[in-house]
Amino acid sequence: MSEFLSQVFTTLLAILLGVGGVVGLFLGMEFLIGFLPQRLQPKVRPWAYIGPTLLIMGIYLVYPTLHTLYLSFLDERSQQFVGLKNYLWTLTSPEMHIAFRNNLLWIVLMTLFSVGLGLVIAVLVDRVSYESVAKSVIFLPMAISFVGASVIWRFVYAFKPANVPQIGLLNAIVTALDGQPLGWLVDTRVNNLALIAVGIWLQTGFCMVILSAGIKSIPREILEAARVDGASEWRIFWQVIVPMIGSTIAVVATTVIINALKAFDIVFVLTNGQRGTEVIANRMYKEMFSFLNFGRASAIAVILLLAIIPIMAANIRRFQAQEAIR
Amino acid sequence: MARRMYWILLTATVVAGLLLSSCAPQTVTVTVPVEKQVTVERTVEVTVPVPTSRGVVTVLGVWGGSEFEAFAASVEPFTKETGIGMAFETSREQATVLVTRVQAGNPPDIAILPQPGLLVDLAKMGALVPLENIVDMDQLKKDYSQAWIDLGSYDGHLYGIWFKGALKSLVWYNPKAFQEKGYQVPTTWDEMIALSDRIVADGGTPWCIGLESGAASGWPGTDWIEDIMLRTAGPEVYDQWVNHEIPWTDSAVKRAWELFGQIARNEQYVWGGTTGVLSTNFGDSPRPLFDTPPGCYMHRQASFITGFFPEGVTAEDYDVFAFPSIDPQWGVPALGAGDVVVMLNDTPEARAFIQYLASPRPHEIWAARGGFISPHRGVDPNAYPDELTRKQAQILASAEVFRFDGSDLMPAAVGAGSFWTGVMDYVGGKDLDAVLQAIEKSAQDAYK
Numbered sequence: 142m143s144e145f146l147s148q149v150f151t152t153l154l155a156i157l158l159g160v161g162g163v164v165g166l167f168l169g170m171e172f173l174i175g176f177l178p179q180r181l182q183p184k185v186r187p188w189a190y191i192g193p194t195l196l197i198m199g200i201y202l203v204y205p206t207l208h209t210l211y212l213s214f215l216d217e218r219s220q221q222f223v224g225l226k227n228y229l230w231t232l233t234s235p236e237m238h239i240a241f242r243n244n245l246l247w248i249v250l251m252t253l254f255s256v257g258l259g260l261v262i263a264v265l266v267d268r269v270s271y272e273s274v275a276k277s278v279i280f281l282p283m284a285i286s287f288v289g290a291s292v293i294w295r296f297v298y299a300f301k302p303a304n305v306p307q308i309g310l311l312n313a314i315v316t317a318l319d320g321q322p323l324g325w326l327v328d329t330r331v332n333n334l335a336l337i338a339v340g341i342w343l344q345t346g347f348c349m350v351i352l353s354a355g356i357k358s359i360p361r362e363i364l365e366a367a368r369v370d371g372a373s374e375w376r377i378f379w380q381v382i383v384p385m386i387g388s389t390i391a392v393v394a395t396t397v398i399i400n401a402l403k404a405f406d407i408v409f410v411l412t413n414g415q416r417g418t419e420v421i422a423n424r425m426y427k428e429m430f431s432f433l434n435f436g437r438a439s440a441i442a443v444i445l446l447l448a449i450i451p452i453m454a455a456n457i458r459r460f461q462a463q464e465a466i467r
Numbered sequence: 468m469a470r471r472m473y474w475i476l477l478t479a480t481v482v483a484g485l486l487l488s489s490c491a492p493q494t495v496t497v498t499v500p501v502e503k504q505v506t507v508e509r510t511v512e513v514t515v516p517v518p519t520s521r522g523v524v525t526v527l528g529v530w531g532g533s534e535f536e537a538f539a540a541s542v543e544p545f546t547k548e549t550g551i552g553m554a555f556e557t558s559r560e561q562a563t564v565l566v567t568r569v570q571a572g573n574p575p576d577i578a579i580l581p582q583p584g585l586l587v588d589l590a591k592m593g594a595l596v597p598l599e600n601i602v603d604m605d606q607l608k609k610d611y612s613q614a615w616i617d618l619g620s621y622d623g624h625l626y627g628i629w630f631k632g633a634l635k636s637l638v639w640y641n642p643k644a645f646q647e648k649g650y651q652v653p654t655t656w657d658e659m660i661a662l663s664d665r666i667v668a669d670g671g672t673p674w675c676i677g678l679e680s681g682a683a684s685g686w687p688g689t690d691w692i693e694d695i696m697l698r699t700a701g702p703e704v705y706d707q708w709v710n711h712e713i714p715w716t717d718s719a720v721k722r723a724w725e726l727f728g729q730i731a732r733n734e735q736y737v738w739g740g741t742t743g744v745l746s747t748n749f750g751d752s753p754r755p756l757f758d759t760p761p762g763c764y765m766h767r768q769a770s771f772i773t774g775f776f777p778e779g780v781t782a783e784d785y786d787v788f789a790f791p792s793i794d795p796q797w798g799v800p801a802l803g804a805g806d807v808v809v810m811l812n813d814t815p816e817a818r819a820f821i822q823y824l825a826s827p828r829p830h831e832i833w834a835a836r837g838g839f840i841s842p843h844r845g846v847d848p849n850a851y852p853d854e855l856t857r858k859q860a861q862i863l864a865s866a867e868v869f870r871f872d873g874s875d876l877m878p879a880a881v882g883a884g885s886f887w888t889g890v891m892d893y894v895g896g897k898d899l900d901a902v903l904q905a906i907e908k909s910a911q912d913a914y915k
Binding site: 218230235236299300301302305322323324326327328329409410412413414415416427430431432433434 | 560562563566588591592681682683684685738739740742743745746747762878879880883884887888891892895905908909912913
């Protein structure tokens with residue numbers, strides 16, 4: 142109990158220090174800038190605000206990235222230069238091929254379903270009186286960590302033989318309908334889908350909230366004008382709502398794609414990549430911490446980074462194009 | 468302006484909050500399962516002042532719950548005598564934490580490793596302190612058989628003292644259920660198969676096997692195959708296999724897998740069919756032994772499994788027989804495992820701690836609490852709480868042919884990687900040749 146209380150206390154302290162620290166930093170900066178001549182203040186202020194961030198990003202992001210790049214050309218103990226050997230392995234080994242295939246599956250299915258469901262729900266709840274309740278319920282999984290959610294779903298997917306009581310929700314339903322219980326996490330026909338379903342469950346709430354905000358920003362007059370002109374709701378959805386929140390959809394989809402590329406926690410907790418469920422990030426973890434092969438782990442990290450960069454770039458370019466129009 | 472300032476602050480607050488909350492779970496996994504300085508508090512109780520210079524020895528292990536309590540009790544006399552406390556840290560992801568801390572230059576003084584493979588890895592990294600000048604080698608050679616000393620050594624140096632042993636070549640059964648049906652304990656593989664067929668004919672399920680073990684799923688199958696390998700090919704070929712001097716596609720290796728498959732892939736032989744084998748957690752898997760009527764009749768697992776038996780099961784409900792001989796030429800060898808104590812910081816406290824753990828006393832204290840057998844030959848047999856444990860300890864300390872769990876000796880990419888995956892895939896129905904070729908490919912790459 143005291144252990145628990147001390148954890149609560151630590152958390153509260155961390156929030157207080159973290160938030161207070163940031164506030165204090167900005168107030169302090171503003172105070173210091175106040176001493177500068179009036180003319181210089183506008184020039185210095187942006188750097189004062191962005192400086193700490195740049196410094197922290199440099200230490201915690203840029204340096205490790207460059208170091209990882211360096212390690213990816215060294216052997217497993219980071220002692221000898223091995224050229225492109227780690228990359229060759231990453232691109233040719235059967236384990237990595239399975240991982241690449243699965244990540245593609247994650248990207249396609251998770252993005253399609255999270256964004257699709259999020260959009261449908263956002264449109265539908267926009268028209269009902271209990272909108273906030275419905276949205277809260279769907280948003281709720283976002284409050285659970287990936288690991289926590291995976292543990293919950295572990296119970297949902299639990300398998301027991303047909304002749305004993307089922308403890309897994311899904312197999313309890315299946316057997317209640319006179320079906321045979323299925324090994325959701327070990328049956329290669331369904332296990333990848335079972336894992337991705339957890340991801341969708343976690344991401345849909347996020348997509349819904351952002352898309353819902355987008356829908357709310359569409360001026361009422363436009364929708365009313367469309368209705369007056371006799372457009373069906375279906376047509377309004379496809380030809381008014383979707384184009385008008387296009388950029389929001391793109392941002393949400395990008396975020397989900399990146400999350401799908403980084404998929405790790407769910408796979409690690411539920412299957413650890415067994416039975417054909419390996420993903421890139423889980424393989425990276427295995428190479429790094431289970432097999433102690435720093436070179437390969439770094440090579441995988443670099444490839445993952447390279448895969449994410451174009452998506453990020455597309456996103457930023459789109460954002461800039463939009464700003465230009467505005 | 469004030470409004471803008473407000474927005475900046477609000478954004479900053481939210482961002483900081485998000486950052487913190489996203490960081491929190493990561494820190495939790497690494498540092499929360501820390502049992503803090505339990506023995507240090509005890510020192511305070513007996514009012515022995517703890518000199519700051521030689522206060523605490525930090526230990527990183529995988530033991531939690533009752534295992535940690537038993538270990539803490541074993542260390543208590545040491546703390547009382549020397550005034551040195553122990554700060555024991557538990558991590559389920561020990562290898563991860565240890566490697567990270569070694570790289571950060573902040574290793575614990577002592578680590579207790581459940582696998583010699585990690586000992587070799589750490590020794591290669593130069594993270595371990597050789598123990599030849601720290602423990603009395605002559606005494607150690609009396610206390611441990613050469614097999615155990617070799618297992619704690621790398622490249623001519625002794626790096627580890629074996630503390631807790633486990634015997635793996637055991638088949639657990641419910642004697643009452645056996646008696647009721649008139650089943651006899653099998654002494655050969657053929658008898659065991661004949662018994663399995665008879666149980667199936669009687670409408671029962673002979674075996675309970677569970678391969679699921681979270682991130683380590685598949686390992687119970689590796690024990691099966693190793694045990695079979697020792698009995699069909701003998702210890703020398705077993706060593707060659709472990710050291711990858713014969714390929715995985717060798718007929719001797721293939722035969723061991725086939726015999727494992729004869730049981731594990733037979734839908735009628737195993738509780739819940741092959742899906743049950745793949746999905747059932749190893750710790751839950753023996754439970755059907757104690758159902759009425761029994762869900763299964765036999766369960767092959769190491770000595771530790773009694774800790775996982777359901778509540779209410781007493782010593783009369785279970786018994787054990789040695790995993791039987793297959794090829795009479797190789798008899799009944801013992802497959803085992805254990806926990807090895809290694810030193811990462813050469814401090815006087817750590818030295819005293821290692822010396823203490825090499826003596827019989829802490830072994831006896833834990834032995835008396837049950838669920839523990841020691842490879843230490845100096846341990847008084849009467850320290851064990853019951854006949855069953857004593858029997859196992861005796862087999863472990865005296866087995867003529869003893870081999871360590873092979874998957875723990877292989878490079879992690881094989882022993883904790885492709886071997887596990889291979890077991891899961893094979894039981895899942897994948898073609899054996901394809902499975903063995905995949906493991907062979909990773910082995911060619913991992914052994915250098």
